[in-house]
């Protein structure tokens with residue numbers, strides 16, 4: 001009798017541990033979203049994208065697909081090559097030091113773009129778009145975009161080699177990344193707008209950015225009217 005009670009007890013513990021372990025894996029899978037492989041060709045010409053790009057602020061209530069989100073992030077910072085064992089990205093970077101980080105703010109929450117694996121990592125499971133619009137001086141179109149890409153800078157990655165000039169380089173690089181996003185958005189049939197007017201401290205706090213990171217740029221993207 002004692003032995004069978006012990007057996008049942010051990011079995012229950014075993015099942016509980018299995019369930020816990022399984023939940024952990026499920027949680028881990030939910031916290032990382034693998035983005036679809038980006039396309040490197042399309043019938044939409046670069047010239048057409050340049051000609052058609054405008055700052056768009058009137059978004060319709062339509063979600064973007066994971067493929068579209070992945071394509072925008074790939075255009076910004078996707079891995080596009082390799083040199084001497086170092087991975088190179090879609091946008092140029094001084095000394096290939098890559099000081100910029102990308103975040104996605106959507107209805108589902110805040111995600112960090114993991115460049116090397118082309119994944120999104122969930123940081124905050126909460127819709128921060130309204131608060132982001134407030135941090136950007138009440139520019140309401142930010143809250144109506146299905147997606148905002150935020151570019152932040154880790155200046156120390158550049159200043160360690162280039163000193164003060166590294167700050168300039170980081171800003172130049174943010175421009176490269178942003179333009180790739182704007183043009184890719186047009187080629188995907190979407191619209192976007194550069195947003196530079198926001199309170200740095202508020203955006204940094206809202207996104208819970210690490211101490212060494214400074215937000216530089218917000219890019220709302222979506223289908224337009």
Ligand SMILES: Cc1cc2nc3c(=O)[nH]c(=O)nc-3n(C[C@H](O)[C@H](O)[C@H](O)COP(=O)(O)O)c2cc1C
Nearest residue numbers: 053054055056057136139141193194195196197198
């Ligand atoms: C660095 C920078 C910051 C900008 N910040 C904002 C902004 O905070 N809000 C906004 O509505 N537009 C912003 N814009 C968009 C400009 O208003 C827009 O690019 C300009 O009017 C030219 O129009 P176009 O982009 O359609 O050619 C910004 C543009 C740049 C380049």
